[in-house]
Amino acid sequence: MTSLTTQPSLTRRSLLGAGLGAVGITALAACTATAPDDDVPPVPDAAGPFSRPAGADVDRPGYHLTPPSHWMNDPQRPLLLGGLWHLWYLHNADHPHGNGTEWRLATSPDLVTWRDGGTSIRKYVDALGDVESGSAVVDGDGVAGLGAGAVLAFATQQADGVQRQSLYVSHDVGRTFTPAPGNPVIDNPGTAQSRDFRDPKVIRDSAHDQWVMLLAEGHRLGFYTSTDLRTWTYRSDWSVDDLGTLECPDLFELELDGDPSRRTWVLVASANGQSQGRTTGVAHWTGVWDGTRFTGDGAPARWLDHGPDFYAAVTWAPDDEPRPSSRWCLGWLDNWAYARSRRSGSFAGGAQSVVRRVRLVTGPGGVPRLVSTPLDALDVVTGPPVPMGGMPSSPSAVPVPFAGLHRFTRPTPSDSMRLDLDIESDAPYRLRLLDGDAASATVTVDPAHLRVAVDRESASPATGVLGPTWTSSHVADLAPQPRGRLRTRMSLLVDRGTLECFVDDGAVCLSAASGLGEVVAIELEADGSVLVHAATAAPIRPVQLA
Incomplete structure (x- = not known):
């Protein structure tokens, strides 16, 4: 649960869609997408130093993907093409004065170091509007009639408030796309429900020899099938009434607890958790997919x-x-409650998270749930851990009793770092990150109530204009343990302006745009006596700044 003052329902459509139709008609351009220049610098060196390079933008994270400039929001599912991962994301090169997004490309050999690839799908190339979220697939057999091996991108276009699904084709390994003939492939049905009609997620359903498209349609998700990626047939829908407007759906199958005999389908959607006392996030459900219905x-x-x-x-x-x-x-x-107000000097719209490995496990009460941990590849650019102050560096060392408040000077060359804590306590304790202006972001563990929270109330001089979602404490429940004192193992990925917290092997995750400048100090504070089994900091190479 999350402690949160009631907020209005905010979506990408309400914030980015206003006036798109008029802008689009006056901004028609050629259909060829912009390719990156031949002299684009190479992928950043993952073996470089741990210090931030001289002249780097002061507000830019070191190892989180951000746009070269202007605005970033939704990522699009990556594809492995030609030995490189291709990740597209929504980008508005006209921000803050112009509307509309397009697909910008970033490529990576390892899902850690990213290279800008320029604009892949341009906005306003036709009267259907800008280019919003969707997904790309490889048409290996050429069933769409656009060539075997073509990369096909499905995306929502919006003009005059009407959302439709369009198809784009790439013959240069996903570098650039052009609109396919006959767009839209799914027109808006014009019903009250289809006011929100977006985010086509296309997956291959091999068991039923078909392609499946999920669409976010207000409070429901629609399921469509096709054998040729061009003609789509509506099959069913799945509704939820208490999570606001659903967006960015997904559907996949995972083994429960790693057991091949317990494969389970997972349905995912970004949603508004206001009815549950929390903000927006990524919700998921488990069940059965039979080829037509979840x-x-x-x-x-x-x-x-x-x-x-x-x-x-x-x-x-x-x-x-x-x-x-x-x-x-x-x-x-980032969060639509304040994304447009939380601007930095060199870019806007926050960053993308690190890539995580997600598993399906049996949670409390026997209910399946997703857990996530940072991708192992991040270890390649992470240096050796060092103990914080006189704290142990390994759970095998003798634990150290601790009480009160201790401040540690940051022990790493930059504030791109990983903090690992292993603490046993029956009293609340806090880890606080402080920047040079004494602004802070805090993670609190409350053993008595089995809760962990992230709080950045004082993490920005602009909190007065960012609103209650920014200033609230965001809280998650911890699983009970069969002993008197709660032992919590926590990893925090800290980067300029970002914080990702993974508790108990990813059973609980809390991610936040911290709003901090350079973190210069770390505080550990306990309301009573705690036992520290380990407290270390490890530098992470600022590979996005090289």
Whole structure:
């Protein structure tokens, strides 16, 4: 749960869609997407130093993906093409004075170091409007009639407030796309329900020899099928009435607890948790997919992340697993409650999260739920951990009793770092990050109430204009343990302006745009006596700044 003052229902449509039709008609352009220049610098060196390079933008994270300039929001599911991961995201090069998004490309060999690839799908190339969220697939057999091996992108276009689904084709390995003949492939039906009609997520359903498209349609998700990726037939829908307007759906199958005999379908959507006392986030349900309909198991929505800033997440199958025991995932680290007000100097719209490995496990009460941990590839750019102050560096060392408040000077070359804590306590304790202006972001563990919270109330001089979602404490429940004192293992990925917290091997995640400048100090504060089994900091190379 999240302690949160009631907020209005905010979506990408209400914030980015106003006036798009008029702008689009006056901004028609050629249909060829912009390719990156040949002299684009190479992928940043993952073996470089841990210090931030001289001249780097002071507000830019070191290892989180951000746009070269202007505005970023939703990521689009990556594809592995030509040995490189291709990740597209929504980008508005006209921000803050012009509307509309297009697909910008970033490529990576390892899902950690990213290279800008320029604009792949331009906005306003026709009267259908700008280019919003969707998904891309490889048409290996050429069933769409656009060539075997073509990369096809499905995306929502919006003009005059009407949302339709369009198809784009790439013959240069996803670098640039052009509109396919006959758009839209799914027109807006013109019903009251279809005012929100977007975010086509296309997956391959091999068991039924078909393609499946999920569409976010207000309070419901629509399911459509096709054999040729051009003609789509409506099959069913799945509704939820208490989570606002659903967006960015997904559907996939995972083994429960790694058991091949317990494969379970997972339905995902970005949603508004106001009715549950929390902000927006990524909800998921488990059940059965029979080729035409998803049937839930009756359990309520579960949340992939309990922080205020993890939205529009995408998942995809790892390339290193022969069976579906896990998936990879990343999401947008911002919140529509304040995204447009929280501007930085060199870019806007926050950052993308690190890539996470997501698994399906049996949670409290026997209910399946997703848990996530940072991708192992991040370890390659992470240095050796060092103890904070006189704290132990390993759970095998003698634990140290601790009480009161201790401040540690940051022990890493930059504030791109990973903090690992292993603490046993029956009293509340806090880890606080402080920047040079004494602004802070705090993670609090409350053993008595089995809760962990992230709080950045004092993390920005602009909190007065960012509103209650920014200033609230965002809280998650911890699982009870069969002993008197709660032992919590916590990893925090800290970067300029961002914080991702993973508790107990990812059973609980809290992600937040911290609003901090350079973190210069770390405080550990306990209301009573705690036992510290380990407290370390490890530098992470600022690979996005090289």
